[in-house]
Amino acid sequence: MNGFSLERFMLRAWYERHGWLKLLRPLSQLYQGVATRRRQRYLDDPSASWQPPVPLIVVGNITLGGTGKTPMVIWLVEHLRDCGLRVGVISRGYGSKPPSRPWRIQPTEDGPEQVGDEPLLIASRCQVPVVIDHDRARAGRHLLEHAAVDVIISDDGLQHYRMGRTLELVMIDHGRGLGNARCLPEGPLREPAKRLESVDMLVRTGADVDADGAFAMQLQAVDLVNLKTGERIKPAQWKAPPRVQAVAGIGNPERFCKTLENHGFVPEIHAFADHAQYNADSFAEFDHGEPLIMTEKDAIKCAGFARDNWWYLSVDACLSAAFTAALHERLDRHLRSSRKTFP
Secondary structure, three states: HOOOHHHHHHHHHHOOOOOHHHHHHHHHHHHHHHHHHHHHHHHHHHHEOOOOOEEEEEEEOEEOOOOOHHHHHHHHHHHHHOOOOOEEEOOOOOOOOOOOOOEEEOOOOOOOOHHOOHHHHOOOOOHHOOEEOOOOOOOHHOOOOOHHHHHHHEEEEOOOOOEEOOOEEEEOOOOOOOOOOEEOOOOOEEEEEEEEHHOOEEEOOOOOOOOOEEEEEEEEEEEEEEOOOOOOEEOOOOOOOOEEEEEEEEOOHHHHHHHHHHHEEEEEEEOOOOOOOOOOOOOOOOOOOEEEEEEEHHHOOOOHHHHOOOOEEEEEEOOOOOHHHHHHHHHHHHHOOOOOOOO
């Protein structure tokens, strides 16, 4: 069983609550104890964490598997910028190999293999400074030294306690929930479920309405974009037959498949590992002339060898007015200390 097959096998077992996982409980209890003690050390000694001079919003999760962090980061960047604030982003840059660390991404010069697919997507789409480093505190300091920002957004990093934070925003996939609610390796949790009681805002991706102390986030399909020409069309303007090949190298490919089906497509889904790297032959087994639609995160890694009928689906996060009001309320006090505020 290769790494991707094992990943999919474990995700299915966690979220379908397979009984054999109980055999892993001793390891899960050990992991949970280590995670709890590690967080407590930083709570007991706040000076051990770097505290930035501007508000820092962590967009994270406590589960393995896709939860919609990147669309949320993009929404926050665009919303806060529309409010007149200067925004910067920091990220680990999963799988990245930049020339040095920390590294500020140059969207027109850096490739996904150097800086990671999600950070490059955020930098390219939002046109804001994005710095990557395994040490997010060091990334934050570098960002502040080289760019004028009023707010920092950390793409992931909820468990990176060396980095201080103003606001913890945690994402949960509404359909999957917490699976069996057990810590690794028995379940998908990076920290015990009790951790959710201490976060500032909880967002359920795929939920229809705000409920039970959590805000709903829907992903709305905006455009189909041709990888080769840049042509943009609305899904309703699609003239080709509805049967398409669909590529999803994300944490929850089923969500992408469902989105396509909701817009009238009949996709044959091809799931790849999250953060998978592609080349011109990656889709040879099924790319036989039918249109191919992929996620925007996948597209940023395929632009250099795209074919004429390859498209990606651009999506935007949609959040309620109540979420926006709650975000402003929580940030305003910190913004005022730096003579910034919401209009």
